[in-house]
Amino acid sequence: MSEQKLAAELRTEFGKGYARRARMANLIPAVIYGHGAEPIHITLPAKATTLAVRTANALLSLDINGEGHLALVKDIQRDPVKQIIEHIDLLTVRKGEKVTVDVPVHVEGESAPGTVHNLELTVVSLEAEATHLPESVVVDIEGRGAGEHIHGSDLVLPKGTVLLTDAEALVVNISEAVEIAVEEETEGASEGAAEESSEAAEEAAAE
Numbered sequence: 740m741s742e743q744k745l746a747a748e749l750r751t752e753f754g755k756g757y758a759r760r761a762r763m764a765n766l767i768p769a770v771i772y773g774h775g776a777e778p779i780h781i782t783l784p785a786k787a788t789t790l791a792v793r794t795a796n797a798l799l800s801l802d803i804n805g806e807g808h809l810a811l812v813k814d815i816q817r818d819p820v821k822q823i824i825e826h827i828d829l830l831t832v833r834k835g836e837k838v839t840v841d842v843p844v845h846v847e848g849e850s851a852p853g854t855v856h857n858l859e860l861t862v863v864s865l866e867a868e869a870t871h872l873p874e875s876v877v878v879d880i881e882g883r884g885a886g887e888h889i890h891g892s893d894l895v896l897p898k899g900t901v902l903l904t905d906a907e908a909l910v911v912n913i914s915e916a917v918e919i920a921v922e923e924e925t926e927g928a929s930e931g932a933a934e935e936s937s938e939a940a941e942e943a944a945a946e
Contacts, residue, residue, distance in 0.1 A: 742800040743791035747781040773831035796840045796872045832869035848881030850913050860910045864903040873897035887913040
């Protein structure tokens, strides 16, 4: 994952009133933690930041008054209705440093005909280098049959990463499709109802 470069500004004001004024000025309040240092309170440009954090575990290269900072996005607070970003928590990192991240699981391919797959684990925890964070872990289910299970230990991990999620955790489960049986039962019920209706009509005519 490449670094997203953003210009940031230090801030000395806090509170809801300031946050509201910042958002009106197209700025997003944020704070940088980590390495035992005092938190750094900043604002970020709203449009560029919103684009930069669309991917999970976005890595930001920040220019704060001419001083460079590498920071990993750890938490994004959004307005529950408008979904605009209200605040961002960042973790300061260094090149070569190992960090723990939750990475989404992405399924590729089609399981065998007559089967369906269930994604039991949507994210897995990995240890990875801060400047080489994977965007996802891909699971290939092409041709897999009913009854097959893919566990944490079966995952093909991105280079340089270590799985922290339990190796026995079920990630993907392949099972037989049940839709066909349900459709057949529905069709059978409809045919039975039609036959009963027809018999009732014949009886009424005979009377």
